[in-house]
Amino acid sequence: xxxxxxxxxxxDGAARAGRLRTAHGAVETPAFMPVGxxxxxKAMMPDAVAQTGAQILLGNTYHLMLxxxxxxxxxxxxxxRFMHWPHPILTDSGGFQVMSLAKLRKIGEAGVEFRSHLDxxxxxxxxxxxxxxxxxxxxxxxxxxxxxxxFPAERxxxxxxxxxxxxxxxxSRAAFVARWGYGIFGIVQGGVHADLRRDCAERLxxxxxxxxxxxxxxIGEGQETTFAMVEATVPFLPAERxxxxxxxxxxADIVGAVRRGIDLFDCVVPTRSxxxxxxxxxxxxxxxxxxxxxxxxxxxxxxxxCPACTGFSRAYxxxxxxxxxxxxxxxxxxxxxxxxADLMAELRAAIRAGRLADFVLPGDGG
Amino acid sequence: xxxxxxxxxxxDGAARAGRLRTAHGAVETPAFMPVGxxxxxKAMMPDAVAQTGAQILLGNTYHLMLxxxxxxxxxxxxxxRFMHWPHPILTDSGGFQVMSLAKLRKIGEAGVEFRSHLDxxxxxxxxxxxxxxxxxxxxxxxxxxxxxxxFPAERxxxxxxxxxxxxxxxxSRAAFVARWGYGIFGIVQGGVHADLRRDCAERLxxxxxxxxxxxxxxIGEGQETTFAMVEATVPFLPAERxxxxxxxxxxADIVGAVRRGIDLFDCVVPTRSxxxxxxxxxxxxxxxxxxxxxxxxxxxxxxxxCPACTGFSRAYxxxxxxxxxxxxxxxxxxxxxxxxADLMAELRAAIRAGRLADFVLPGDGG
Numbered sequence: 001x002x003x004x005x006x007x008x009x010x011x012d013g014a015a016r017a018g019r020l021r022t023a024h025g026a027v028e029t030p031a032f033m034p035v036g037x038x039x040x041x042k043a044m045m046p047d048a049v050a051q052t053g054a055q056i057l058l059g060n061t062y063h064l065m066l067x068x069x070x071x072x073x074x075x076x077x078x079x080x081r082f083m084h085w086p087h088p089i090l091t092d093s094g095g096f097q098v099m100s101l102a103k104l105r106k107i108g109e110a111g112v113e114f115r116s117h118l119d120x121x122x123x124x125x126x127x128x129x130x131x132x133x134x135x136x137x138x139x140x141x142x143x144x145x146x147x148x149x150x151f152p153a154e155r156x157x158x159x160x161x162x163x164x165x166x167x168x169x170x171x172s173r174a175a176f177v178a179r180w181g182y183g184i185f186g187i188v189q190g191g192v193h194a195d196l197r198r199d200c201a202e203r204l205x206x207x208x209x210x211x212x213x214x215x216x217x218x219i220g221e222g223q224e225t226t227f228a229m230v231e232a233t234v235p236f237l238p239a240e241r242x243x244x245x246x247x248x249x250x251x252a253d254i255v256g257a258v259r260r261g262i263d264l265f266d267c268v269v270p271t272r273s274x275x276x277x278x279x280x281x282x283x284x285x286x287x288x289x290x291x292x293x294x295x296x297x298x299x300x301x302x303x304x305x306c307p308a309c310t311g312f313s314r315a316y317x318x319x320x321x322x323x324x325x326x327x328x329x330x331x332x333x334x335x336x337x338x339x340x341a342d343l344m345a346e347l348r349a350a351i352r353a354g355r356l357a358d359f360v361l362p363g364d365g366g
Numbered sequence: 367x368x369x370x371x372x373x374x375x376x377x378d379g380a381a382r383a384g385r386l387r388t389a390h391g392a393v394e395t396p397a398f399m400p401v402g403x404x405x406x407x408k409a410m411m412p413d414a415v416a417q418t419g420a421q422i423l424l425g426n427t428y429h430l431m432l433x434x435x436x437x438x439x440x441x442x443x444x445x446x447r448f449m450h451w452p453h454p455i456l457t458d459s460g461g462f463q464v465m466s467l468a469k470l471r472k473i474g475e476a477g478v479e480f481r482s483h484l485d486x487x488x489x490x491x492x493x494x495x496x497x498x499x500x501x502x503x504x505x506x507x508x509x510x511x512x513x514x515x516x517f518p519a520e521r522x523x524x525x526x527x528x529x530x531x532x533x534x535x536x537x538s539r540a541a542f543v544a545r546w547g548y549g550i551f552g553i554v555q556g557g558v559h560a561d562l563r564r565d566c567a568e569r570l571x572x573x574x575x576x577x578x579x580x581x582x583x584x585i586g587e588g589q590e591t592t593f594a595m596v597e598a599t600v601p602f603l604p605a606e607r608x609x610x611x612x613x614x615x616x617x618a619d620i621v622g623a624v625r626r627g628i629d630l631f632d633c634v635v636p637t638r639s640x641x642x643x644x645x646x647x648x649x650x651x652x653x654x655x656x657x658x659x660x661x662x663x664x665x666x667x668x669x670x671x672c673p674a675c676t677g678f679s680r681a682y683x684x685x686x687x688x689x690x691x692x693x694x695x696x697x698x699x700x701x702x703x704x705x706x707a708d709l710m711a712e713l714r715a716a717i718r719a720g721r722l723a724d725f726v727l728p729g730d731g732g
Contacts, residue, residue: 038685038686038689038691039682039685039686040686040691040693042691042692042693043692043693043696044693045673045693045696045697046677047673067685067688067689068660068681068684068685068688072660072661072681075661076661076663076679076681076682077663082679082681082682082685083682084677084678084682294434294438295438295441295442297442297443307411307413311412311450312450313442313448315434315438315442315448316405316442316448316449316450318434319404319405319433319434319448320404320405320406322433322434323404323406323433325404325406325408326408326409326692326695326696327406327408327409327410327411329692330409330411330692330696331411
């Protein structure tokens with residue numbers, strides 16, 4: 001197998017700037033992946049997503065297997081063609097959404113039995129089926145199926161879950177058929193227990209993956225613990241392989257994780273915020289529903305080059321939000337994704353210049 | 367006063383191809399005006415609206431005076447700057463929406479007292495206030511305030527209403543201050559009575575306007591009657607002035623009215639259809655919610671050059687509609703507006719070529 005390519009072009013402390021090569025193009029890391037749950041980044045045209053600076057998207061296996069169906073997407077030429085996104089796509093395994101969205105979940109050694117939140121239909125998600133779905137979608141990066149615990153949980157339960165995740169990782173790895181430019185990542189679990197994180201990481205490395213994710217964090221344990229778990233995991237992952245902190249996060253979370261050696265991120269924050277009137281700016285977060293913006297002719301963020309900031313006033317964005325206009329969601333989503341892409345570009349530049357220690361998040365956007 | 371410019375470049379029977387000149391640029395006629403109710407064409411970036419081929423928008427005085435307020439928009443530089451649409455804008459008078467949306471309406475000689483449908487606040491819309499609001503918005507084309515009757519109505523009531531509309535037209539005209547490139551249109555009322563339409567048109571021409579609208583149609587009287595009223599009105603309007611059939615319509619309505627000498631149209635059909643899964647295509651109208659599209663790799667309309675047709679399959683559009691994704695509204699709205707703009711361009715070409723008699727609406731899109 002050849003898998004995906006990854007080269008590190010600069011280091012600054014534990015942080016790295018790199019280039020991830022896939023069959024659908026390269027991704028400069030550290031990178032943020034906008035979430036394209038149902039084969040669309042919500043409220044965004046795909047060319048507008050690329051215009052924000054995003055180079056890779058995350059697709060959700062759980063949603064797509066239920067609607068419109070993985071076999072249907074495959075028959076239509078795969079997810080890239082279906083959603084008109086010719087750039088890289090990472091798909092998750094479905095494990096997280098099964099636990100958070102599906103009904104009547106029953107976890108066993110084989111996998112997770114569940115009922116669809118859409119129509120109540122019965123499904124079985126096994127490691128083998130998760131890998132097959134991701135193959136049908138045409139993912140550039142496939143994720144091994146893991147079990148995602150809620151927080152807090154008893155240590156014994158976390159340990160048992162981590163061990164199940166490892167057995168599923170081995171089955172996921174075996175089910176994955178590598179082709180040029182396609183890769184599979186394993187997922188480190190272990191809750192908030194550093195020794196479990198280390199055990200899990202070491203065993204995953206023995207199995208051997210193209211990259212490694214840190215999962216099961218940013219679910220209520222707090223930023224300090226998130227960072228502690230990243231620190232407990234990263235030293236046991238191969239330096240030459242990409243590292244992905246799943247579901248993270250707000251800008252300050254990303255900056256802290258980049259400092260600790262993480263290369264990839266995904267989170268619904270910029271897109272969901274954009275649909276709920278929240279803007280991330282170099283002046284800090286703004287609630288565009290606030291009446292203080294009603295007469296403000298200033299742009300949302302004068303340093304931002306996105307269409308929302310170059311074409312419109314805060315007063316207009318406030319008006320759109322108050323009137324419930326779709327264009328408000330469109331413009332704020334595009335702005336937030338541009339803010340995130342700009343942040344990642346600034347972090348990459350700081351690493352290349354060896355100035356990451358001096359990096360200050362403008363507006364302390366956390 | 368100089369008002370707006372209008373030149374007729376070709377005639378074919380009663381139909382004309384022309385060029386309307388305003389302070390914000392020229393409009394090739396016959397033209398369709400997308401509706402930008404709340405200072406946005408719903409689900410569309412303004413540059414995408416222009417990309418469809420639309421050259422002029424309609425803004426709604428009633429909505430904008432209530433939210434965000436005409437004085438506020440004026441303080442922010444006017445409607446063009448506020449909504450980032452540098453091209454021509456026609457604003458309606460507010461008369462139609464007051465009758466269809468406002469609460470506790472009370473019509474008197476002075477104007478219409480009403481309560482806002484948004485917050486119950488009390489307002490008085492007079493001809494003078496309507497003209498002032500449209501001036502504050504910065505409309506390229508201002509509409510005189512008219513009373514819009516519902517259909518059906520007694521002839522005596524229609525006649526009284528038409529006479530009130532004429533008195534309001536005179537006051538509107540007096541309140542309007544012409545500046546270079548700005549114009550005011552009078553509105554012909556008279557229900558489904560040809561003699562009342564003629565009386566109204568003749569009196570409006572005596573008052574003198576930069577253009578003339580035919581109002582109070584397409585509200586349930588049927589296409590045949592709509593066309594009959596256009597035929598009863600057009601001969602009494604000056605040939606060298608633009609004619610606008612308000613609130614019309616579906617593609618077949620537009621084709622028939624162009625044949626009868628109409629130059630301008632507006633309607634929510636293409637935009638509202640786009641948000642309710644309806645697509646206008648050269649194969650006729652399609653309901654994208656229909657399961658027959660679920661596996662169809664074909665574009666919506668292979669002859670259309672819009673992003674929805676060049677980038678995506680019917681299967682994908684169906685998926686977006688089923689999943690309730692905003693991108694579905696965005697793509698179908700952009701397609702429908704492109705379909706309408708293409709239709710107008712084809713009608714203009716047919717008039718210039720003297721071939722309008724042979725014009726056949728593809729797919730009989732009516």
